[in-house]
Amino acid sequence: MTHALIPLSDWLRLAPDAPIATGDMGAVSRDELLSRVAHWCQVLPARPGQRWAVYHQDTVEFLSLLLALWQQRCTVCVPGDDRPATTKRLQRRVDGFAGQYPASLATYQHQSHAPSSQPEWQALPADFPALEIFTSGSTGEPKPVVKTFAQIESELAALEQLWPGQHDAVIVTTVSHQHLYGLTFRLFWPLCRGQLFERDACQFTEDIYRRAQQHPQFSLVSTPSHLGRFNPSLEWHSLSSKCRGALSSAAPLQRQDSLQVSDLLGVPVREIYGSSETGAVAWRAQHHDAEARWALLPGISMQLNPDSTLTLRAAQIAGDGQTLSDQVALDPDGCFRLLGRTDRIAKVEGKRVSLAEVEQVAEQHPLIKSARALALSRKRVEIALVVQLNDEGLQCLGAQGKRGLVREIREAFKPHFEPVALPRRWRFVEQMPYNQQGKITMDALMALFHQDEAKWPELISRTSTAQTAALVLRIPAELIYFDGHFAGNPILPGITQVHWAVHYGRQLFGTDGDFGRLEVVKFQQVIFPESQVSLELEYSAEKNKLGFRYYSDKGVHSSGRICFS
Template identity: 40%
Template sequence: MAERIAIEHLLSRGRPADFPVAFREGQVLTFADFEARAAGWRAAYERHGGHRFALSFEDTFEFAAALLGAWHAGRCVYLPSEIQPTTREKLRGEVDGFAGQIPSSTPLLKFQEGARAEWTPLSPEAQALVVYTSGSSGEPAAIPKHLGQLTREVATLADLFDDRLGPSPCRVLATVSHQHIYGLLFRVLWPLTSGRPFLARSLPYPEDIVAELSHGPAALIASPAHLKRLPDTLDWAGVRGNLRSVFSSGGPLSTDALHACRGLLGQAPVEVYGSSETGGIAWRQRTQDEALSWRTMPGVEVRLTEDALAVRSPHLPDGNWFQTEDRARLLPEGFELLGRMDRLLKLEEKRVSLSAMERALLESDLVREARVVPLSEGNRSVLGVVAVLGPTGRHLHADSGKPFLNRALRKHLSSQFEPSVLPRRFRYLEAMPVNSQGKSTEAALVALFDSRRPPLRVLEHTADRAVLSIETPASLPYFKGHFPEKAILPGVAQIEWALHLGRELFTLPPEFLRMEAVKFQQLIVPETLLTLELTWTQAKGSLQFKFTSEAGTHGSGRILLGEVRG
């Protein structure tokens, strides 16, 4: 097994020049390569000036080099989980520069070719990082981290889990982004310090995981959102002997996902509980006992404050207690999580707990997952439900329709909530929309109730194909003014629906490249019942769409997508 070297000393102490650090498209990237890239990035920061820099890279090796280069230049790195225009605009007021693959005209640091550096140990007291909460129920908050917090947590991970990965070589594969604290720790900093080479790209598709596992021993860093979508049509049995360990964090792992992992991967994931604010708190591996309690990590203390878990930890910036929003029950061997503390909202002059309403929905036999969100409707607020249906709910939806299912859920809730606060709007999905961190943000859930989104049902859904039934009521805003003499659905609406629904149903690359073979053959008028067929071809980055009805084909074409490039 390779020597363990703390992040503070990684470059100053070093490793052999030919020591493997990462893999990219079959090429081994060595420690000499890593040191050269870190030196070039360090020179770029020093030439630019300023102290705070936002990093956004697709390639994990380049990201790691830019990160270490920044720290050795005495800079603090800001780590946005996404780099959309609104986020970039906010960051401009907080940072002195940007580095990486960032779209549009944002000025970027220029890597300095041929730069050399003398490395000295880093200070654990240095303000090294600013990460952001997922914003699951509000605006993401910035969280500063000192280098010592990160190195202590990485040391904890190594103490707990190094032996599970066995002797080197054991590559580290990941479905999660290094732009989030979980991915940063598990797929970048821990491998660097423990001498485990990592794959430079993410693996968003199960087919990619199987392909990489065929190359030899590896550990998989994943999220519940990925683990619950493992198809049983792939040859997991042929590669699971190479899978040393699976890790899951970022949210609760469902019982269905746990059973899928046991059956397909041959093992239960190591689940890690924590947050951007606290770092890692506890872990468990439910090999047999599905109700297994959480075990605190070394040095972590927990207590209850009004049923909510409080934490004191070396992963926090000081020795104070941090109050979480998670309800828990302490047990002799650890603790049990009981869900989030109630999210309270005042509606119709009455206080209603959105968390309690979600728990009540899950108590029915109709839904498997549920989120309740506040919506604006005219001058008042109403509640909306986003749900993934269970078998009973799917049958009811198919046999009796959405209005009947809506009424059934409202009736179920009426035993616990007053009529004036019951949900008025419902959306039923095949899976909750998640971001790169595996989180369902409130903004993404609220967007599902946009008036431009048509009523729809998913009739078929596989990894690369989906068939949907779409209604086109006259109330859709697309019909207004287009055209005055005859209301029709514009072609741009069809393309928008295809792309947005494609992103909900498949894991698509972020960047829109172009459209091909787009044809609009027949007009779509109000009250037309459409069938939309979507086909995703990963190898070509192609999302093919086709709108049909009893009258024939209305529109078709291909949307080409790719990764964001600098």
Template identity: 40%
Template sequence: MNWLNLEHLLLEPVGQRWVTTEPALDHPQLWEKSLSLAAGLQARGIQRLAVHLEDAGLLAIALLGAWRAGVNVLLPADLQPQTRQRWDDAVDAWLTEASELEALYQAPLSAAALDLDACCLSLCTSGSSGEPKRIDKTLRQMANEVRALETLWGADLGEACIIGSVATQHIYGLLFRVLWPLCAGRTFVRQQLAFPEDLQRASREHPQFAWVASPALLKRMGDNLDWPALTPVKRVFSSGGALPFDAARSLHQRLQQWPTEILGSSETGGIAWRQGDQPWQPFAEVQLTQDADGALRIASPYLPAGHIEHTADAANIHADGRFELLGRLDRIVKLEEKRISLPMLEQALTDHAWVAETRLGVVQENRASLGALVVLSAEGLHALRNQGRRAVTQTLRQHLSQHCEALALPRRWRLLRQLPLNSQGKLPQADVEALLLAPRPKAPEVLEQTEVNGEWTLQLAIPPDLAYFSGHFPQTPVLPGVVQVDWALNLGQQLLNLPGQFAGMEVLKFQQLVRPDDRIELHLRFDQERGKLYFAYRNETAACSSGRIVLERVSD
């Protein structure tokens, strides 16, 4: 591969050097568009620019153009109204669509090397608390990091196309999906592919490819994929959170390679990497020490010169420099003057065969206690469906009682389909505690909805912790028929603008049980002339229930 330093990407156009696929973008086009954008930004006097572009090719143009113009770039995590309001005063303009980018183009500035210390980028991260933070980085820090990545894995990747499931607004996606392939001369797919099927589809279009993925996606890659067609993958990267060992082992069995996990953050840059259950291997030139509490301290070329970053990660550092993480020191809580390590209890819970993932938090009610968010494994779901919620939570409490005092046993449990990670692959502690306090769900999760000729088809997931399962029946939870009718009516009112009010039922049939974590399909059709809503629920193999809801117009 022909390496170009990050600061030299706008020196001169390099022919036959492709940057992106679908639509294709080569280096001469990138070079010209970036310099044209730089001219437009300078002409408008823009010095601080917020950029949020889902197209990674356009993001590359925006970053290089802004840096050539001497503009500082802010990458907000999303475009929610509160996010825009939070950062509005920190920037002169927002760049969020291709049309806004094109409107800025002018006759290009001259080619030049970028200043490694003057060019700046600000990233927005939620941190462990969920409170947004701004992390400032220089081009030098990022250039050091992409060169280190190429030294480690460039030979393995060769000419692989880089395909990503993570957003480029955050440091992992930005480095691995955009800046590293730009310097290395590897093509990259422009769009973030958030579903396994999309990742598979894109992979089949390239003879060589590598994945830049999140644990959330890698855990969902099931048996329905064409795994033999995916074995040419050069490397599978994972970052943004812990990848459960079972998920890593499953990928190893299917792809004949262990995923490469990356440890790092917006604050620290890359810290270390590992495969399988090996200890973490620090990146070259990353120096690790510990404070008096055993927390990692980091000095590296990906940080400002002379800066030592203090983390809240407890670690055991081996004589050869490799290390194991022992949990976060900022997740040690006090209950009745007793210090309790939430990571330790979470590890103990996930050691049980019924638990795939869990997060614990403090619930402040009459007195403080712990609560647990639990994603059940396949064995755990089987137990829930055949023994009931109480049996599952009592079994998990009994298991945990071997690892802690009674006051640390969770008093509140929430059984989830998956942990609700944010766009950065994190679950802030404040969100954990809000979920524990929230009531159990009373509605299905709508995964997908489509409409053809006035008839709606909805793909629904039944929450494993649905409130209506309690008491119906305690040891074999079943979705009550009256709830199925109520859901059909409520969803019909949302989608079909139904007139009037409920007046009765016709030809009601219940044929198959609906159980926790089932996926079912709901068909809705409204007969305007007869004033009847037709509904039918199906699982993968058979009809579950059907009927007609009679609606009566309300007179004025």
């Protein structure tokens, strides 16, 4: 049976008398929602033409504020978070704050008498600027993007044309409605098609599993960061008959993760591609035969540019089209593959992070002279920072060590970035790696993080004589030797400890010959990530043997002799 979408611009007048959302406290009826909208219409001191910032973690309360402000002809600014730096930026842009903001910003009275009757709901014009969302600009300053009702409804119509049905499946989600992906797929599309959605987002795989068990049918709206951590040990086969769909967006999902989730849920994972400026424009679903390609949604036209980027045009896209920041390989049938981004925006756990903004925040720190940010693609994408310290910073580095200084500087980033976007890899340099043309190349920056970063401990101090040495080592959590050894509780393998002893023995004493055997070796206590341990070495040139002992304030971790042939 085909269901016509209710226009978002006229939802208050046309919505059927049916539940809207569900949660641990039960279902939310249409009348309950309308009562909350009427309450906010009475409470908010909003005037037509104003812009109001809205932040609320409860999806139903967020929706109530949204609908109430629209009825008062206000544009709603939707920030991705409520961090102090974000809020400070918004103060220069908006006329009011509504939702979970400090009382000094949300100056209205939350309590009011219940309205005796509901207002006469008005349909809003298609060209009304309903939303203002923010995307990371190439300069580091978040860029506002305005969405009219016509643009939003055009995108929803394209989605409904491609994937009709499944209206009885409850939307279970891990995504926030404070981002465009969540707004569209968690809130607006279900709302306009009369589909129940959960008012609270899931945090962990176990939450998804528990919530899905409560519904006869469900569809999952998630992100690569959650789907990449799906726990396969849960009894997903008991839910596969209930699952009607799975969506992923915010970044490309690894093929193996897509296939695993598809096998567990019994449905293909549909990935959505687009941007804040364009909305959803393409999709794909992986299969076991080969890497899937991206196909355009209905109503989207494209043009391939000389630099291999795409310019897209559609009713949902403002102006004369939008050029995306990814380079693509376009096939004759119109499908394409992504080749990488051309701008300075990194996707970390599905969040867009402006590398320019990371640099700006770093260079405001009193200990930093200059900084360069980059994204490292390993098991997961991580933000890395190359830092040139000023004189005071160099003194702090000498006094606190790298670990202490990094901890101090990271605090300055927390008001600006979500935890997943904080820099995780650091290099302190005396001089930025300029080339002969006076430019800092990406290759030079990357090289700083490829120099044995993941294979060796951090050497804090070292003293040595002709036959003995004492080293103090920090054991970085990112060592490759922790991978798979063991999942959830990583420890440093014994063979790695022997390998390091051989390395430093050759470096300090000039030991020669091939590794022969181990004598009296003992592994007494495990070494965990981020530990600080001491390594004692003693070399007998006559016997060509190297004694080693790892110890800390916990006692001896390992000891033995290495015999060279």
